[in-house]
Amino acid sequence: AQKITQTQPGMFVQEKEAVTLDCTYDTSDPSYGLFWYKQPSSGEMIFLIYQGSYDQQNATEGRYSLNFQKARKSANLVISASQLGDSAMYFCAMRGGMDSSYKLIFGSGTRLLVRP
Amino acid sequence: NAGVTQTPKFRVLKTGQSMTLLCAQDMNHEYMYWYRQDPGMGLRLIHYSVGEGTTAKGEVPDGYNVSRLKKQNFLLGLESAAPSQTSVYFCASSLYREPNQPQHFGDGTRLSIL
Numbered sequence: 001a002q003k004i005t006q007t008q009p010g011m012f013v014q015e016k017e018a019v020t021l022d023c024t025y026d027t028s029d030p031s032y033g034l035f036w037y038k039q040p041s042s043g044e045m046i047f048l049i050y051q052g053s054y055d056q057q058n059a060t061e062g063r064y065s066l067n068f069q070k071a072r073k074s075a076n077l078v079i080s081a082s083q084l085g086d087s088a089m090y091f092c093a094m095r096g097g098m099d100s101s102y103k104l105i106f107g108s109g110t111r112l113l114v115r116p
Numbered sequence: 117n118a119g120v121t122q123t124p125k126f127r128v129l130k131t132g133q134s135m136t137l138l139c140a141q142d143m144n145h146e147y148m149y150w151y152r153q154d155p156g157m158g159l160r161l162i163h164y165s166v167g168e169g170t171t172a173k174g175e176v177p178d179g180y181n182v183s184r185l186k187k188q189n190f191l192l193g194l195e196s197a198a199p200s201q202t203s204v205y206f207c208a209s210s211l212y213r214e215p216n217q218p219q220h221f222g223d224g225t226r227l228s229i230l
Contacts, residue, residue, distance in 0.1 A: 037221075043204065050218055091158060095217075104161075
C-alpha cells in the first residue's frame with residue numbers, strides 16, 4: 001500500500017532563513033510522482049513542486065527545491081530565504097499506482113510558521 | 117483563469133438533509149476527483165472520474181454519490197447528511213493519468229452538519 005509520512009506537525013523558521021520539511025514515502029510502484037502543496041490559512045491548495053521517480057536531478061522551482069533520496073524513500077521540501085507569506089500548511093503527496101485512478105495520497109501535513 | 121471552481125463555498129446542513137456540491141473545470145481535464153480534508157488527516161479520496169460518464173469509488177465513498185454527466189462538471193451528493201460528514205471538501209482535476217501530472221484544486225467547500 002502507498003503511504004506518505006510527514007513527521008513534523010509544526011515547524012518554526014526565522015524570516016530569511018532556509019527550512020526543510022520532511023517527507024518519507026512507501027510504494028511498490030516503479031513509476032510514481034511526488035508533489036508538494038501549500039495550503040495557506042485561506043484554505044486553497046497550491047501546487048509547489050513535482051519530482052518524478054525516474055528524474056535524475058532534484059526538482060527546483062524558485063525558492064523551492066526538493067531533496068529527493070530514492071534509496072531512502074524521502075522527498076524533503078527545502079524553502080530558501082523564508083518569507084512571512086510562507087506561513088502555511090504544507091502537504092507532501094504521491095501519485096502513481098497500478099490502479100486506474102492515479103489518485104494523490106497525502107501526508108498529514110506540516111504547519112510552518114515564519115517568524116519576523 | 118477560472119481553473120477549478122467549487123460551489124458553494126460554505127454550507128450548514130441539518131442531519132438527514134441532502135445537498136449537492138458542484139465542481140466545474142474549464143481546462144478540458146479528463147480526470148476529476150473529490151477529496152475530503154479532516155483535521156490532522158490530510159486529504160482522502162472520496163470518488164473520482166476518469167472521463168465523462170464514468171465514476172469510481174475512492175478510499176472513503178460511503179454516504180456519498182457522484183455524477184459526471186458533462187466532462188467539465190463533477191457533482192458530489194450527500195443523500196442523508198450525517199455529522200461525520202462535517203469536513204472541508206476539495207475538488208481536483210488533472211489532464212492525464214500519468215504520475216507526473218499535478219492535480220489542480222478548487223478552493224474548497226466548508227460543510228458543517230448539525
